[in-house]
Amino acid sequence: MKIAEVYASLQGEGRLAGTPSVFVRTSGCNLRCHWCDTPFTSWQPEGINRDISELAAEVRRYGCGHVVITGGEPLIAASINELCQRLRDTGHHITLETAATHLPPEGPPAVDLMSLSPKLASSTPDASHGRWHIRHEETRRRDEVICQLMQADAYQLKFVIDTPDDLDETIAWLGDLGIMSNTRESRHVYLMPQGTAVGDLDEKQRWLHMACQKHGFRFCRRHHIDWFGNTRGS
Numbered sequence: 001m002k003i004a005e006v007y008a009s010l011q012g013e014g015r016l017a018g019t020p021s022v023f024v025r026t027s028g029c030n031l032r033c034h035w036c037d038t039p040f041t042s043w044q045p046e047g048i049n050r051d052i053s054e055l056a057a058e059v060r061r062y063g064c065g066h067v068v069i070t071g072g073e074p075l076i077a078a079s080i081n082e083l084c085q086r087l088r089d090t091g092h093h094i095t096l097e098t099a100a101t102h103l104p105p106e107g108p109p110a111v112d113l114m115s116l117s118p119k120l121a122s123s124t125p126d127a128s129h130g131r132w133h134i135r136h137e138e139t140r141r142r143d144e145v146i147c148q149l150m151q152a153d154a155y156q157l158k159f160v161i162d163t164p165d166d167l168d169e170t171i172a173w174l175g176d177l178g179i180m181s182n183t184r185e186s187r188h189v190y191l192m193p194q195g196t197a198v199g200d201l202d203e204k205q206r207w208l209h210m211a212c213q214k215h216g217f218r219f220c221r222r223h224h225i226d227w228f229g230n231t232r233g234s
Contacts, residue, residue: 001079002027003055004040004047004072008062009228013220014115014156014190016095021066022059026077031099031140032132033123035162035194041072052079056086069111070097075104084109100149101142114152118159118173120166143176150177155188158220161204162194167211182216190220198226 004027011019025038027047040046059067067087074080075098084094094111099119108114119140127133149155157179159170170191171181179185191212193204201221212219 001050001052001055001077001083002045002047003050004038004045006055006058008064011066011068011095012222013192014095014158015113016066017220019066020064021068021095022062022064023068023070024055024059024083026069026071026074026080028076029071029073029099030076030102031073031119031123032125032129032136033119034125034129035123035160038072045072052083052086055083056090059087059092060090065091066093066095068095068097073099073102075102075109080104081106081109084111088112098149099140100146101139103145103148108149108152111152112154114149114155116146116149116155116157118146118157120159120161120169120173122162122166122169123160141173146177156190157188158190158192160194161191161208164207166194167191167208171215181214186216187218189217191217192220192222195222201226 004025006024008022011017011021025041027041027045029042032042036042074096081104084096087094088110095113095115096109096111097115097117100116123140124137125133161167161170174189179189191208193201193208195201195204205221209219
């Protein structure tokens with residue numbers, strides 16, 4: 001399995017924001033978001049191939065109960081199911097972060113929290129990126145994969161919102177998935193402002209939190225930007 005980095009920090013997003021966690025970041029992605037904040041796992045993937053047993057042993061040495069497996073796109077990583085099972089067998093709580101466009105041949109891995117982050121139309125790189133412009137737009141939405149991953153015992157849907165158009169697309173997409181505003185299911189939806197600087201987050205937060213109140217979604221600031229800045233390994 002190609003791994004870009006392993007480090008300990010605080011979960012910055014979603015239901016478990018603020019939880020001390022070990023992050024295992026796989027390298028490689030089937031999408032190319034134009035605003036990707038980890039280009040070293042997508043546009044210019046880097047990292048080293050790691051043995052699953054050795055990787056799991058490194059995670060255990062941190063002595064932390066929560067593990068976040070992220071990327072890149074971890075569901076395209078070889079042996080992702082084996083890694084998740086190995087860590088769960090040793091008592092770790094596993095969050096897996098995915099764009100929800102692909103399933104391993106063995107099906108979804110066993111995790112404690114399936115964190116789905118579907119990519120909106122605004123994530124597509126412009127036409128100057130040629131084949132990645134086409135490939136990203138053609139593959140970024142896979143509702144059948146989302147629905148299968150939502151069968152996990154615990155899941156969350158995180159949407160990165162940059163403009164009101166993104167919010168409109170999110171609401172329509174959720175409707176296609178059978179998730180209506182102000183219902184029991186809407187509590188699983190988290191809206192996050194897009195940005196890699198505190199000022200950008202502040203500006204979008206002013207209207208985005210009101211949309212969450214209106215629709216029964218949860219507002220989620222990208223706390224790690226506040227705490228550490230847009231820095232690698234934090």
